[in-house]
Amino acid sequence: MKQHFYLYKGAQKNFEKIAQQKYLLRKKLGALELSDAYVLPPVLYRQAGQGYAKGGVLDSKGIFVHSSGRYRDTEETKQPCTLMGGYEFSKVGIPILSEPCIYCGEYLPHYGHFLCESMTRLWYVVQNYHPGMKLIFISDEPREIGGNFRQIFELLGVDINDVRIVTHVTQCKNLIVPDASSIFCHWYTPEFVIPFKKISSSVKKVYKKEKIYLSRTRFKDRFIIGEENIEKLFAQNGYYVIYPEQLPLSELIAYLKGAKVVAGLSGTALHNIIFARQNTQLIVLNRMNLANPVQEMMNQSRWIATTYVDAHFNYLGSKNTVFLVGLTPPLKRFAQSKKFKIQGVPNLSKHQVELYFKCYMKNFKREAELGGDEPTLRDIWPAVLESLSLPKDEHIFVKLKYFLLSKLFWGKMAEKYRQRYLNIVEK
Numbered sequence: 001m002k003q004h005f006y007l008y009k010g011a012q013k014n015f016e017k018i019a020q021q022k023y024l025l026r027k028k029l030g031a032l033e034l035s036d037a038y039v040l041p042p043v044l045y046r047q048a049g050q051g052y053a054k055g056g057v058l059d060s061k062g063i064f065v066h067s068s069g070r071y072r073d074t075e076e077t078k079q080p081c082t083l084m085g086g087y088e089f090s091k092v093g094i095p096i097l098s099e100p101c102i103y104c105g106e107y108l109p110h111y112g113h114f115l116c117e118s119m120t121r122l123w124y125v126v127q128n129y130h131p132g133m134k135l136i137f138i139s140d141e142p143r144e145i146g147g148n149f150r151q152i153f154e155l156l157g158v159d160i161n162d163v164r165i166v167t168h169v170t171q172c173k174n175l176i177v178p179d180a181s182s183i184f185c186h187w188y189t190p191e192f193v194i195p196f197k198k199i200s201s202s203v204k205k206v207y208k209k210e211k212i213y214l215s216r217t218r219f220k221d222r223f224i225i226g227e228e229n230i231e232k233l234f235a236q237n238g239y240y241v242i243y244p245e246q247l248p249l250s251e252l253i254a255y256l257k258g259a260k261v262v263a264g265l266s267g268t269a270l271h272n273i274i275f276a277r278q279n280t281q282l283i284v285l286n287r288m289n290l291a292n293p294v295q296e297m298m299n300q301s302r303w304i305a306t307t308y309v310d311a312h313f314n315y316l317g318s319k320n321t322v323f324l325v326g327l328t329p330p331l332k333r334f335a336q337s338k339k340f341k342i343q344g345v346p347n348l349s350k351h352q353v354e355l356y357f358k359c360y361m362k363n364f365k366r367e368a369e370l371g372g373d374e375p376t377l378r379d380i381w382p383a384v385l386e387s388l389s390l391p392k393d394e395h396i397f398v399k400l401k402y403f404l405l406s407k408l409f410w411g412k413m414a415e416k417y418r419q420r421y422l423n424i425v426e427k
Contacts, residue, residue, distance in 0.1 A: 112268030214264030
């Protein structure tokens with residue numbers, strides 16, 4: 001699989017490291033058959049300042065079934081968003097399921113994480129499910145299975161009434177615990193793609209749009225500023241623009257199956273590439289200066305040829321969930337290499353710079369009030385000197401000035417800095 005990079009100076013080494021890593025693990029998967037096992041919904045714990053959860057499956061003797069956990073990077077480290085180990089509970093009055101059950105892990109309501117982590121045991125469902133078997137997911141609160149989540153099960157041929165989300169300790173008389181086909185950011189096995197292939201093959205429609213752009217501009221709660229300019233660039237160069245959140249999953253897959261080239265900003269939308277045909281070309285427009293190993297795992301599992309392009313102007317850093325994107329120097333280099341027409345595509349505007357600053361400061365303040373980690377100077381200012389036409393000395397001054405103001409003030413001083421920054425950009 002060929003990979004191409006159009007990045008800011010100093011960024012390519014990190015992206016190459018992620019992109020060249022081989023994530024495929026040839027590991028034989030199995031499934032445990034348990035009698036009178038207990039299914040425990042997740043309960044949050046904290047250790048050394050890190051949050052992780054306990055929950056999963058205990059056998060009839062109360063011993064934790066290791067393969068029922070959810071892990072990040074390695075199976076031994078308690079990290080945020082891991083699910084490791086059982087906990088004490090009362091057996092008095094707990095519900096009992098007598099039907100044959102398949103343990104499917106934690107139900108994660110975030111679409112991207114559902115694809116990457118909640119579907120890792122569905123390979124077994126594809127091969128062994130029959131109506132009447134119960135698919136057991138655990139959750140810390142009740143979840144409604146709607147929208148694309150519901151359609152995933154429908155396209156897999158699963159009766160939605162057979163999907164159970166367990167929020168209280170439950171005993172299963174007959175429970176099967178399949179091995180997970182992937183560990184987040186670490187590896188995947190050949191079984192990982194089985195449910196995705198099944199879903200894709202269940203969609204008979206194919207829309208013959210050879211080049212598509214997956215846009216987030218109509219996403220309701222978005223914090224990405226400037227994508228309209230990027231969307232215009234691709235639209236005027238022959239890309240058909242679609243809005244994933246406005247389409248049923250089957251319609252999105254119909255577009256992906258007919259595409260030869262898919263482009264879009266990095267994030268959840270591009271995880272859908274796993275439904276595309278093998279050897280599809282993917283253009284990842286980076287909205288931050290961080291490489292995403294999950295995306296690369298998805299790409300490798302479908303033999304996707306990937307081009308990474310830095311499209312971000314995040315002059316306040318990438319740790320916040322607010323992003324400023326547009327026609328960056330790396331994106332211009334990419335456009336020139338593809339002989340794109342860029343006339344009429346606006347550059348970064350004063351309004352977009354202003355809006356980014358306001359949204360960033362608002363979100364930054366909110367996270368601080370909620371007890372979030374205070375960013376350090378290094379966190380706030382990644383190496384994006386090439387993204388802005390500022391002399392090096394001037395850029396260092398702006399970094400220090402913003403850092404001090406953002407740490408100390410939220411009002412007039414920050415506004416004064418913002419005006420100074422706008423004046424620098426306009427020069």
